[in-house]
Amino acid sequence: xxxxxxxxxxxxxxxxxxxxxxxxxxxxxxxxxxxxxxxxxxxxxxxxxxxxxxxxxxxxxxxxxxxxxxxxxxxxxxxxxxxxxxxxxxxxxxxxxxxxxxxxxxxxxxxxxxxxxxxxxxxxxxxxxxxxxxxxxxxxxxxxxxxxxxxxxxxxxxxxxxxxxxxxxxxxxxxxxxxxxxxxxxxxxxxxxxxxxxxxxxxxxxxxxxxxxxxxxxxxxxxxxxxxxxxxxxxxxxxxxxxxxxxxxxxxxxxxxxxxxxxxxxxxxxxxxxxxxxxxxxxxxxxxxxxxxxxxxxxxxxxxxxxxxxxxxxxxxxxxxxxxxxxxxxxxxxxxxxxxxxxxxxxxxxxxxxxxxxxxxxxxxxxxxxxxxxxxxxxxxxxxxxxxxxxxxxxxxxxxxxxxxxxxxxxxxxxxxxxxxxxxxxxxxxxxxxxxxxxxxxxxxxxxxxxxxxxxxxxxxxxxxxxxxxxxxxxxxxxxx
Numbered sequence: 096x097x098x099x100x101x102x103x104x105x106x107x108x109x110x111x112x113x114x115x116x117x118x119x120x121x122x123x124x125x126x127x128x129x130x131x132x133x134x135x136x137x138x139x140x141x142x143x144x145x146x147x148x149x150x151x152x153x154x155x156x157x158x159x160x161x162x163x164x165x166x167x168x169x170x171x172x173x174x175x176x177x178x179x180x181x182x183x184x185x186x187x188x189x190x191x192x193x194x195x196x197x198x199x200x201x202x203x204x205x206x207x208x209x210x211x212x213x214x215x216x217x218x219x220x221x222x223x224x225x226x227x228x229x230x231x232x233x234x235x236x237x238x239x240x241x242x243x244x245x246x247x248x249x250x251x252x253x254x255x256x257x258x259x260x261x262x263x264x265x266x267x268x269x270x271x272x273x274x275x276x277x278x279x280x281x282x283x284x285x286x287x288x289x290x291x292x293x294x295x296x297x298x299x300x301x302x303x304x305x306x307x308x309x310x311x312x313x314x315x316x317x318x319x320x321x322x323x324x325x326x327x328x329x330x331x332x333x334x335x336x337x338x339x340x341x342x343x344x345x346x347x348x349x350x351x352x353x354x355x356x357x358x359x360x361x362x363x364x365x366x367x368x369x370x371x372x373x374x375x376x377x378x379x380x381x382x383x384x385x386x387x388x389x390x391x392x393x394x395x396x397x398x399x400x401x402x403x404x405x406x407x408x409x410x411x412x413x414x415x416x417x418x419x420x421x422x423x424x425x426x427x428x429x430x431x432x433x434x435x436x437x438x439x440x441x442x443x444x445x446x447x448x449x450x451x452x453x454x455x456x457x458x459x460x461x462x463x464x465x466x467x468x469x470x471x472x473x474x475x476x477x478x479x480x481x482x483x484x485x486x487x488x489x490x491x492x493x494x495x496x497x498x499x500x501x502x503x504x505x506x507x508x509x510x511x512x513x514x515x516x517x518x519x520x521x522x523x524x525x526x527x528x529x530x531x532x533x534x535x536x537x538x539x540x541x542x543x544x545x546x547x548x549x550x551x552x553x554x555x556x557x558x559x560x561x562x563x564x565x566x567x568x569x570x571x572x573x574x575x576x
Contacts, residue, residue: 103160110156114149121145141288141295144202151209158213165219166322173219175318177212178310182303184208186369189300194373198296272404272413275420279427279450283443286431293379294440300370301386301444305358305394312350313398316343321405328409333466340406341470342539345477347398349536352481353525356489358391361496361514364503368510386444393448396455403458410465419457423450477536484528492521 188204362384434442503513
């Protein structure tokens with residue numbers, strides 16, 4: 096376990112240094128922003144929140160490593176659920192503590208969510224060998240000797256290890272790409288800060304809610320397909336990559352488009368039931384729900400971007416996503432600057448969705464030049480059926496909610512029951528329509544959730560079987576793209 100321990104220790108050292116720098120320099124960052132925005136109270140809160148949330152850097156870095164270890168041992172389900180846990184825990188903390196702690200409930204929620212993101216994966220790390228896990232039985236050794244031996248084994252820094260060198264050669268461009276995403280978020284928050292108190296929190300809450308379907312469905316799809324695409328890329332199976340990629344694109348649309356419709360239609364009652372407690376006013380609910388509408392419009396693009404990036408990573412091409420992400424920083428800044436003048440804080444959410452669309456369009460163009468046609472005809476055919484099914488489902492959900500909302504708003508209990516009932520009925524209508532349309536995507540989803548098991552050596556087989564079942568009856572001819 097020299098490899099795992101070396102990578103873990105390097106990450107701990109690097110992120111500890113980064114966290115310490117951010118913690119120490121938070122007042123200086125606050126002073127800089129204060130001079131630009133002129134809103135001293137918000138800056139003071141920013142500094143305090145920054146210092147609270149900086150600890151999530153360490154937990155999320157370790158959690159990301161845990162995800163990689165689990166995936167390398169063909170354990171995907173737990174790691175795919177971790178982002179959902181993070182968002183749910185954050186929302187719970189905000190919903191329960193906002194009335195007492197105000198904006199600080201968000202910072203504490205993010206920190207607690209990042210801890211749970213790691214903890215849900217820890218029990219499954221035993222499969223990864225000794226490394227960072229619970230101490231085994233002591234046998235004939237004394238407790239002291241066992242602890243010293245284990246510490247010596249764990250705190251290893253082998254910078255010359257071939258695997259360590261390869262990881263870090265690929266990691267830095269990916270980190271820079273992710274850094275570009277975080278910089279875009281910081282730019283959004285800066286513009287929101289200039290609009291006055293509460294807008295930064297509203298933007299963050301909306302993004303957390305929008306991330307729930309993204310974290311569940313998109314991550315689950317990528318969890319199944321990415322190992323398969325990686326093996327196909329390693330074996331030079333371009334045809335297989337195209338088929339897997341086409342399936343992933345169609346599945347993202349199958350899951351994200353109805354989720355978008357649901358969030359747009361039910362944005363107000365969802366935000367009301369989650370956050371309208373204590374000092375969170377009806378006006379706050381209205382503001383966050385309006386922002387959520389525009390965040391939701393980008394769900395399908397966020398999901399598509401995740402799988403497109405993974406295809407480039409499978410080819411060990413990490414520089415292309417980095418270059419596109421770097422250009423998107425300028426695009427995001429310009430869109431923020433323009434849209435905020437006409438739409439206020441909601442313009443920042445729309446800007447985020449448009450930047451994702453920009454990234455998807457550019458990366459798709461580059462990928463098509465690299466591997467040829469991507470099955471555009473088949474993808475378009477599926478999306479046409481998905482759009483029709485989503486439109487019918489959306490109309491049904493809209494009128495169902497319009498009818499029952501008079502009763503649902505009478506109490507919190509009926510509001511929760513009403514939202515849940517409408518979502519279940521809407522999902523049933525959508526799935527029924529896609530079955531009538533004989534869409535292969537519904538078969539993939541059923542096989543995916545039925546087939547993934549947390550047993551080593553089995554999931555790769557299940558992944559192949561899931562993809563093959565979804566492609567049954569389609570033939571092997573490629574579509575023009």
